[in-house]
Amino acid sequence: MEGESDNDLRLSALCKSLGSLWLASDVVEVSTEIPPTKRQECNLTLFGKLFSKPNVNFQAFTNTMKKAWKTESVACLQKESGLFSFVFQSEEDKDRILKTGPWSFTNNILVLKQCEPEIPEHCYEFSCYAFWVQMGGILPGWFREDVVADLAERMGRVVEIQMEANGNGPHKAGKVRVELDLNSPLKSGAILDIGTKKLWMKFKYK
Template identity: 55%
Template structure:
């Protein structure tokens, strides 16, 4: 959220651009106290946006998401095509949905953002989303929190690290929850420098929606890529 100084500068610039279209009489002061009921409602509210192809059948979308979430009591409204407001019956249900994200509708990524008390709907950034990423190929001796955290930073902002237990039959190492910038190509791996020995480790994204293997971005398939036309790729 912007600082007080940035907010004052933004408002001053807006007032200057309006010229004679406003006066100090148009300023409406509001109480600093937000009612507890509104606080609770905002806490249970998420804003959602379909990352690509926003024009979907609204009723079909809501029916599908309620079944996927296993919540009949969620109240949903469509602000504009592809933009939604979800009000959950309880804080626990909302937290469960956020923990289990990302969610998709017809392979179209649904980005969810927590409603904030003082931020209008149109001010949210829907260019980032959190994914669980499995990291494979890390040697047993280096399967520690710091190494997975450092590897995760190559993909984006690290939210959480989960290491596999030694009793795990698969024992692949672990996974990291990352907030990823969707405007950038996804990274497929990284190189670990271990005493001048370079070792490739692989990133595997869980529940990945529309993805272009040619360009490396979420939002479309390789056959629909405009940056690297599918027809020009070697057969």
């Protein structure tokens, strides 16, 4: 369109008038190797964001999370409203908290992300999070890891699958950790098509 073409020309002219926004002397070269101490610091750090209500009492929040996590060995810092960093003293504590989530504060989910040394803090995506989901209703003859995975993929990206005993009986139950889009409605189940049978498989979120 003519209007769009005019805008493109004006933008090109503006960029040309600005010239170079940086000089060669502005470039700082650093080693491509990350020091082991900084990598370890990142390994011990989680970033967390409250998904729906960012404005909370910071002291009450940190006290509640330390109690829920059963640890005092974590340093909490509020980076901005609703965004936090948690630095643990051991990777065992950090991994346990990541694996046993999700966690929440006053019914507001806390989305946790592992700190990565190559990613800027403002570039983390907090709209997806991994939940444990129980699979119910799968017939014993079709209770296999590939079937559980196919069902779980209807919810989101599969992170982990656990096939475990269902009580004291001979049958097993499937539990899957799935990364879900928090902006999308939760799926209540999926249909398992077995030849002439179509069975409803119920998803139970942990």
